[in-house]
Amino acid sequence: MERVMGGGVLQLVLLSAGILLLYRILVRLRPGADLQDAVVVITGASSGLGKECARVFHTAGARLVLCGRDAARLQQVVQELTASSTSSGPQTYTPSTVTFDLSDTDTVDGAAEEILKCYGQVDVLINNAGISYRGNILDTHLSVQRDVMETNYFGTIALTQALLPSMVHRRSGHIVVISSVQGKIAIPYRSAYAASKHATQAYFDCLRAEIEHCGIPVTVISPGYIRTSLSVNAVTGDGSKYGVLDKTTAAGRDPRDVAQAVLKAVHRKSKDVVLAGPQPNLAIYLRTMWPALFFKLMSSRARKERKPKDE
Ligand SMILES: NC(=O)C1=CN([C@@H]2O[C@H](COP(=O)(O)OP(=O)(O)OC[C@H]3O[C@@H](n4cnc5c(N)ncnc54)[C@H](OP(=O)(O)O)[C@@H]3O)[C@@H](O)[C@H]2O)C=CC1
Numbered sequence: 001m002e003r004v005m006g007g008g009v010l011q012l013v014l015l016s017a018g019i020l021l022l023y024r025i026l027v028r029l030r031p032g033a034d035l036q037d038a039v040v041v042i043t044g045a046s047s048g049l050g051k052e053c054a055r056v057f058h059t060a061g062a063r064l065v066l067c068g069r070d071a072a073r074l075q076q077v078v079q080e081l082t083a084s085s086t087s088s089g090p091q092t093y094t095p096s097t098v099t100f101d102l103s104d105t106d107t108v109d110g111a112a113e114e115i116l117k118c119y120g121q122v123d124v125l126i127n128n129a130g131i132s133y134r135g136n137i138l139d140t141h142l143s144v145q146r147d148v149m150e151t152n153y154f155g156t157i158a159l160t161q162a163l164l165p166s167m168v169h170r171r172s173g174h175i176v177v178i179s180s181v182q183g184k185i186a187i188p189y190r191s192a193y194a195a196s197k198h199a200t201q202a203y204f205d206c207l208r209a210e211i212e213h214c215g216i217p218v219t220v221i222s223p224g225y226i227r228t229s230l231s232v233n234a235v236t237g238d239g240s241k242y243g244v245l246d247k248t249t250a251a252g253r254d255p256r257d258v259a260q261a262v263l264k265a266v267h268r269k270s271k272d273v274v275l276a277g278p279q280p281n282l283a284i285y286l287r288t289m290w291p292a293l294f295f296k297l298m299s300s301r302a303r304k305e306r307k308p309k310d311e
């Protein structure tokens with residue numbers, strides 16, 4: 001009788017241990033579980049997608065360094081995140097902030113030093129900051145083409161290059177960049193923006209191949225339209241602010257969903273992710289497989305969007 005009971009107890013203990021093990025494996029497999037205590041740097045964290053990324057990585061227990069040009073707006077994000085922290089779930093940390101302008105590449109090395117001082121290391125760098133543009137090439141000052149490139153491309157690669165040596169030294173880290181569908185296809189009246197995103201794609205594809213042996217993954221994320229203030233903040237051909245919330249932007253994906261997708265891509269160490277619907281995906285496919293048709297479609301799009309003064 002005692003032996004039968006002993007066997008029952010053993011079975012119960014083994015079953016409980018099995019359930020616990022399975023639970024632990026499932027928790028580890030959950031996107032975000034691997035981010036507890038990880039040091040995650042997010043540029044452009046004051047608004048839009050960057051702010052939502054800050055929220056999901058904060059909730060996952062990451063130690064955040066939030067970057068942007070406006071210290072007050074970054075502090076506002078810190079306050080919102082700390083106020084939303086709950087006692088259940090992963091342990092969360094009050095984010096640090098570093099204020100700098102990515103387009104002023106001379107200051108980026110100093111900013112990178114400040115970032116490294118926050119926690120002594122960077123585990124994930126999310127290059128998210130960016131600015132868009134509206135205009136036709138004929139009326140666009142070269143200085144505008146250069147300015148968009150300074151923020152979206154040179155600022156981003158300057159920060160990446162400044163933080164990379166510490167990752168290579170530790171043989172650990174992860175570099176993420178938020179590009180755009182327009183890093184894969186160029187659409188009319190977006191020359192400065194599309195060019196900066198194409199350059200971004202190329203640079204990070206090179207980087208991925210070059211640092212793979214150091215165990216540092218590179219993730220390029222190319223979203224379609226997201227419901228943020230990107231179009232409002234866009235710059236026009238003469239350098240003035242566009243200031244309009246475009247219909248395409250307003251009808252875009254919820255930035256909270258895109259931020260979750262960024263978390264998933266980091267968890268999976270994905271190399272290249274397009275977060276867009278069937279039309280942009282088809283356009284990307286056509287650009288490579290049937291370029292003549294793609295160019296026709298873009299010419300027709302340009303014709304429809306052309307303003308009378310452009311004729
Ligand atoms: N919204 C969309 O439809 C899509 C957006 N994307 C990309 O997502 C990323 C985030 O944009 P989104 O959230 O939509 O737009 P927002 O305009 O809301 O956010 C842009 C962020 O970039 C920061 N930023 C802009 N210029 C600089 C600069 N010179 N130095 C430092 N920070 C700067 C801004 O911070 P601050 O002004 O406080 O300095 C702001 O936090 C961009 O790279 C964009 O290209 C990609 C595809 C679609």
Ligand SMILES: CCCCCCCCCCCCCCCC(=O)OCC(=O)COP(=O)(O)O
Pocket residue numbers: 132133180181182187190193223224225226230231234246248249276279280282283297
């Ligand atoms: C015969 C087959 C027809 C198939 C039609 C496919 C071609 C459709 C064209 C689709 C173009 C998609 C453009 C998507 C642009 C985009 O999502 O950009 C994301 C952004 O970065 C937005 O920035 P913006 O400043 O432009 O708002």
